[in-house]
Amino acid sequence: MPRRSRLAAPLGVFAALLFAIPVAGQETVAPESVGLSSERLARLTRVMNDYVDQGRLPGAVVLLMRRGQIAYLEAFGARDVESADPQETDDVFRIASQTKAIVSTAVLMLQEDGRLDINAPISRFLPEFARTTVAVSR
Numbered sequence: 001m002p003r004r005s006r007l008a009a010p011l012g013v014f015a016a017l018l019f020a021i022p023v024a025g026q027e028t029v030a031p032e033s034v035g036l037s038s039e040r041l042a043r044l045t046r047v048m049n050d051y052v053d054q055g056r057l058p059g060a061v062v063l064l065m066r067r068g069q070i071a072y073l074e075a076f077g078a079r080d081v082e083s084a085d086p087q088e089t090d091d092v093f094r095i096a097s098q099t100k101a102i103v104s105t106a107v108l109m110l111q112e113d114g115r116l117d118i119n120a121p122i123s124r125f126l127p128e129f130a131r132t133t134v135a136v137s138r
Helices: 008-018 038-053 099-112
Strands: 059-066 069-080
């Protein structure tokens, strides 16, 4: 059985959000009840607050779901910086150009399940790339 990475829970949440699995109205459970650490999640809270305080991030909502249950749901910063309107956990976001995010998530999930080796040469999956050349300018 493949070893599960530390990215498993966040990737599952990210995939849930991308594919619109409804989470509205679900209760948040104790992180330990689904195998997560409250202490580590507190570190995540500190990091996110630091990003907002440093102006690196205006606002965000972080949702971590594991085993079909919400273990962490927090809003950070402001949804409108100019009016200082605080970010809420149920705010709706416009998401555009998410092809890279969806494909990256799919690749990581396949890697995690042991069905894809990202270190393997591309020719293993696409034989047409077995004899590629690189252009060198003279």
